[in-house]
Amino acid sequence: MKNLMFLILPLLLLMSSCEDGIALFSIEDDKAMGAQVAAEIANDPSFVILPESSNAAAYAYLNNMKNQILNGGEVKYANEFVWQLSIIDDDATLNAFATPGGYIYVYTGLIKYLDDASSLAGVMGHEIGHADGRHSSKQMQKQYGVVTLLQIVTGGEPGALAQLAANLLSLSFSRSDETDADNRSVQYLCPTDFEADGAAKFFEKIEAEGNPSPPQFLSTHPNPSNRIENLHEKGAAVSCGTELADPMINGMTYDQFKSLF
Ligand SMILES: [Zn+2]
Incomplete structure (x- = not known):
């Protein structure tokens, strides 16, 4: 017990002095957790990942989009995180998500639902924002508490990292994290070349259609009523180009990209 307190006390002090609330998790921890989640997804038959080898053009399009976002100079961990992209073959699911450390997953259902490249780039920017803002790390610190996380960080509890990884998939973000991810997307x-507030178009389409059952993206992402407005306001405030809805990527329009699936 005496030894444990030696470890805990300095960490508590470190936490209270850490302005963004992340003291226990390093960038390397984020990457390790992300790799763990990615491994679990790869082994879970309920996730059907389209292989890159037989979907080269689709992956080239999405990776080009991702690289444009990462190379804009605004993503803090653009060079540190993995930023590995996977397409999940599931037309019934309107969703995308990213793990800590930057493993990004996009469902074919979302790709087919959206109308232009800026809408998808907006959602992708939002998910990159969750990873880049290290929102999961903060949430887990709240969920598990210092002592449990300490055991994981110091390797005292076998399998704890795997358990964390499994729970990451069911983690929901706070409203402030959602707003932060929206703002980061812009x-x-x-x-x-994309419309800065492209993410708003996804929510506008859902609103316009009056979808009776909220898609997964919204049920796992608490949706404040002024979210669309916030995205537009943020876009206007940073006064960047919001004109090009559907810039060509690798010589393809968004419709041509969709026809690959
Ligand atoms: Zn979100």
């Missing part, structure tokens, strides 16, 4: 897209 900020990231600002220097690109």
